[in-house]
Amino acid sequence: MLPIAAALFSFYAAVALLGGSAGGQAAVVEHTFVVKQVYIRHLCNDTLATVVNGQFPGPPVEATEGDTVIVHLVNESPFEITIHWHGVKQRLTCWADGAGMVTQCPIQPNSTFTYRFKVDGQEGTLWWHSHVSILRATLHGIIIIRPKSGSYPFQNHQPHVDVPIIIGEWWQRDLMKVDKNFSNGGSFSDNPAGATINGKLGDLYNCSGVVEDNFVLNVEQGKTYMLRLVNAALFSEYYFKVAGHKFTVVGADANYITPYTTDVVAIAPGETFDVLMVADAPPCRYYMAALANQPPAPDPQIPVFVSRGIVQYANDDTTGAAASGCRDGRPPPMPEMPDQHDTTTTFHFHGNLSGLPTHPLLPQLRGRVDDRLFISLGKGTICPGDRPSCRRGGGDEAEAIEVAYMNNVSFRLPERMSMLEARQYGGNAGLAVQELPARPPSVFNFTDPALIPVGPGVPLEKIEATRKATTVRRFAHNATVEVVFQSTATMQSDSNPMHLHGHDFFVLAQGHGNYDPAKHVRTYNLVDPLLKNTVQVPRLGWAVVRFVADNPGAWFMHCHFEFHIAMGMATVFEVANGATPDDTLPPPPPDLPKCIPHKKE
Ligand code: C2O
Helix, strand or coil, X not given: CCCCCHHHCCCCCCECCCCXXXXXXXXXXXXXXXXXXXXXXXXXEEEEEEEECCECCCCCEEXXXXXXXXXXXXXXXXXXXXXXXXXXXCCCCHHHCCCECCCECCECCCEEEEEEEEECCCCEEEEEEECCCCHHHCCEEEXXXXXXXXXXXXXXXXXXXXXXXXXXXXXXXXXXXXXXXXXXXXXXXXXXXXXXXCCECCCCCEECCEECCCCEEEECCCCXXXXXXXXXXXXCEEEEEECCXXXXXXXXXXXXXXXXXXXXXXXXXXXXXXXXXXXXXXXXXXXXXXXXXXCCCCCCCCXXXXXXXXXXXXXXXXXXXXXXXXXXXXXXXXXXCCCCCCCHHHHHHHHHCCECCCCCCCCCCCCCCCEEEEEEEEEEEECHHXXXXXXXXXXXXXXXXXXXXXXXXXXXXXXXXXXXXXXXXXXXXXXXXXXXXXCCCXXXXXXXXXXXXXCCCCCCHHHCECEEEEEEEEEXXXXXXXXXXXXXXXXXXXXXXXXXXXXXXXXXXXXECCCCHHHHHHHCCCCCCEEECEEEECCCEEEEEEEEECCCEEEEEEECCHHHHXXXXXXXXXXXXXXXXXXXXXXXXXXXXXXXXXXXX
């Protein structure tokens, strides 16, 4: 077993490597999460934030593959809460998936619920976050699943210590109000106040001369660090770099990958990457930076967000360090970041990664496909109050509400009962549920830049026939499902990080422009595709994934940009039970929260 090195680091800087039950029997990892509002001071303001156990980011969940995780959630906040264990496969434990109104009714204020699930068949980094509205801005934390064997499959580089790097945002707005604005079509002034690394904004932010703290990673020359990157931001994909250092990416979404060497990581909301970094630079201090990227104009622009932290060598006060200019008063070197409008670097970063099909933990790709979906991701309008018609287009006269869609249906959560309960009671228990169409209602030039809605009055009429509904797509047990995601220019020219609960999917291909089977099927990677729970569908482009629907339940599938999901870019994949008890979802836990009917606003 490797030494525990947590004491070297400041709070949340690093956690012990291979602790707990490594090499032994499966253990139980138990936590109590108290959700509460606390004031956190940044940028001259005390902001009321909803957090777990007073911490932002929240406490890490550290386990060994095969362990059982038990989290007692105590809700002392004024809000309804659920916690989703993002990327945990939840085999036969869909009830613990924590997707509000999909797998459970929320935990009411002054109530509790206990989540119980196993972490097996996956190793690496995942994370947890609330899954009711946008409280996940501050209600999130890392999940680390370490190998049972006690060693990693990358021989020469057993890491010295784990370093969570959670990229997030600091918001100073009333998040409930922001959430409401999103569901009503969004407002371009609803921006975060800054980007964060492990909750710290970093020294590019100051208010009246008070500089914000940097996240500091203390390193020792020659040692290898396992950076566990999580993008917990609501808004943006980020580029991450450390000056003077290279990375080897060894894991993605808690699956091992073919090691990939790079000096930049692109990480979309919902994604995680495990990255080895060797402290092999001259002893010194170096900036690390996380920069939010965004599509160029004519897309509406948000401010540039950069959080930076510091990698600090333990021995940088030696003569050698002084000679290299480290303690001579010059600032640490800053990594040269991609341009904030560079969307090519992320395309290549994601496209260059490949899976590790030889690893015994990882499943094999299946050749036969039973179900095929083509899902267009875009924006349309609906009329207020579900009226069939209203004034559309732009200008002051417009009545229509902008919504995001999959195949022109904008998802609406049910209100009386969760979808999983409805599934359990059969016949949807009276919930008005519709089947998600397998294809868009019409085919147009999805990625025509002329369709980018740059202001009021953009002619969306042709393509905006959108309705609001609670959709599901039902799959037979063990069906192999292939999904083509097509980004469209109607949702500005945004990329779309699409996330599926309860399953990992193989990413077979990605491309720019419109997907065309005649051209693109032959570009599929059927040899060593990446296994992910979140696929970054390129802006004005497409991606193809394939998965086996072998985990019975109701699984949320949505874009991980918070404003896209709030506007309805979501659906639910319902997977049937198999023939045996081993393939059948057990009944709900007895303490599953009851639904409280809401007043319609
Ligand atoms: Cu991070 Cu529905 O997920």
